[in-house]
Amino acid sequence: MKPRSVPSGTTLAERARRVIPGGVNSGQRSIPGLTELVIARAAGARFWDTDGREYTDYHAAFGPPLLGHNDPDVNAAVTEAGRRLDLCGVAVTDGEVQLAETLAELVPSIEQVLLTSTGSEATFHALRVARAATGRRLVVKFQGCYHGWHDAVSLNVISAPDRVGVQDPISTGILPEVLDATLVLRFNDAPAVRAAFAEHGEQIAAVIVEPVPHNVGCLLPDPEFLQALRDECTRAGSVLVFDEVITGFRHDLGGWQRISGVTPDLTTLGKALGNGYPIGALGGRADLMDLFSTRPGAPAFFAGTYNGHPAVVAAALATLGKLRTEPVHEHVYRLGARIRAGLTEVFADLGVSAVVTGHGSVFVSYFMDGPVPRTYDDLLRNDAGMFIGYRRRMPEHGVFELPLNLKRNHVSYAHTDADVDHLLEATRSAVRDTLAAGGVTELAGTATMGGAVGNG
Template identity: 40%
Template sequence: MGEGIVMALKQARSQKAYEKALSLMPGGVNSPVRAFRAVGGTPFFADHGEGPYLYDIDGNRYIDYLMSWGPLIWGHAHPEIVRAVTEAAARGMSFGVPTEWETRMAELVISLVPSIEVVRMVNSGTEATMSALRLARAYTGRPVIVKFEGCYHGHADSLLVKAGSGVATFGLPDSPGVPEATAKTTLTAPYNDLAAVESLFAAHGERIAAVIVEPVAGNMGCVLPEPGFLAGLRALTERYGALLIFDEVMTGFRVALGGAQARFSVRPDLTTLGKVIGAGMPVGAYGGRREIMSLIAPDGPVYQAGTLSGNPLAMAAGWTSLSMLAAAGDALYERMERYGQALVDAFVALGRRKGIPTFGVAVGGMFGLFFHEGPVTDYAAAKACDTRMYARFFHAMLEEGVALAPSQLEAGFLSAVHTEAELAETVAALERAFARL
């Protein structure tokens, strides 16, 4: 057994903390998946993180593959990022007037993401996608958005239609609380089904403002685009005068330095980014062609604002993180993908050995593990996975000191500081976990 692996979890403090939280917050949490409803049991409460490790308040140590749901690409509490945030905080948390940090950050993002000529900083991925859709409707003068079943783009009203991730995990209706008229402005198609999108355009092309897509889906597990799917979306939107929006909140700086659009050589009109550009700080961004972005206030009539947008703490953390990624280059992403593929290969091989259907994918710093006789290419296949088996697997791995997503419909994430040592411990933990399944 590797050093630091925990075989019998102590959870007394987490249990007590959760009981208190239940009386104060819906489900005891501030974001639904944290409640462990998809896998059962009591969520552990974090105390601190260091590099690839997460420590809970009971003293358990985990190899962390959550990475705060993706943004911690340099792991927990990286010294250079902590230093940048500390120095920025000492000068002031927020000013409500411009700072040079915003300009430096914008310049760096534009230099790294192929499709972005002009960028606007916001405070979350939800805010980024919501704003990008408003902009797309204004630019085209059309009301309708096309999204894909199982793709989650934040909790704005028009996007909570056949969403994945937490919505799918809890089996909620399409979106209670969303007016029917709002829901009708969103059309859906199966992910990876280009023919279905063609049919939507044939029927509604003159009313469709944009197609929004996760270029690598991460909210129905990690699902790769089929060859030609993204290029087909690009061609369709161009033919009908609609915009193509890549939601790279999860994939941006995760699957490649320039995001999925760089990896798959497809350039969208607009791109949304999330907390990865702030090294985990609350931040998001949307950007794209200059002629489209010029409609945003104060240059144009499309209103969007935020007091904390571009705040110095997030900008300092993000600029430091992205600069480090730019210096590391493609070699870092290749190394993370080799690591992820090794995890996937071990998972699939163990499943075969035990007669348990398993499938997995790895791309850049993302991976997905499915209890399913693959492949998993869309939401229907993801929903058909054995979620009960995943719940047993999740808790077995947790007892072995490995923290995975508490839902099979979520992607896993690697960091630049996961090493061969953590890989060896994780593969050994997989073997022991499968022995108990």
């Protein structure tokens, strides 16, 4: 049935729900308790809603605007590109060549690269070409890692305790035989990786991993774990894929692979690459990339109408240029360290058991006793009610952190020390108010380990 005419006095959020399923265009944007939030504008470290309320933004759209919202230099580059060129859909542009050369220069694993519009597309094509190269069926992923919406990896992200260790798809409508071709292992468990390769090595086409599983906040990898992935893939002839859609450029211009010294065969990129413009990339060894049908006669089909769109290419070139010439990482690393230390002090003052962790510009507070979590199993100790409950109260203090379980926070180049001071005081007040309310029973049904999944 078509929606009837909109009654007078209907809010924008209500109008959205009439014509958009759930009122939002991605599954993680509909927030219980914040269903009337409609964004009007964004700039720097802030956004404003249609009621004029201002929020200092630490959610940051799951991480893309490393430079801050609406960065003027990035926007200027996009505007200039639009004066000269739009989508022609044939051959290649000078910007695409420049961006590919830049990515190959910066990221250790990249010899050749193809552009996509999203990170999910990049991971999809990574697994497709790995199967094309090896002729094998199985893919290995890890509990708590999110690699996009496509079927082969749509399982075991934020799982309820009784779903850890068994298949836990994030959606219905997936063929069981597709899920059966994916092995799910425990992150940071090198012996489990060796055992899986001992049993299935000749059938494993690829191992895909977030080198830092930021979709569950922040699990820092043990160096020997990433090296074990490299060693086992090399030994078995499997393809090692680093999903650096989040870690790439946010933590280092060379991605986590440069930090760790472990080089994968393929790398997927996105998010901070374009500072919020819709771009992804897949790059890696030339012999693998040459299997894509962008080279005539190659067997792995690759296409996308908007791949390499001049506007997003210009955004990426401007973003990378700024990351290379200005102290962006120095600034966000300093503020991130200050936030983590400050939050640790706030929780200690309030007598709240919490572990504050993260890396560089990413921070997250788990409400549990130490030590710092290493695996998803460790995160089952997190008090999801407290995690969500205090974040529900942060907008009252003009601060936005996504109130979904295990979701990380981000610092941008536009954040200041004054913003950090505000964040710490807002957190103190929000946590104190949550404790004073006698718990978070009003969150029953939403404060679970199986709630939010990936990015959106």
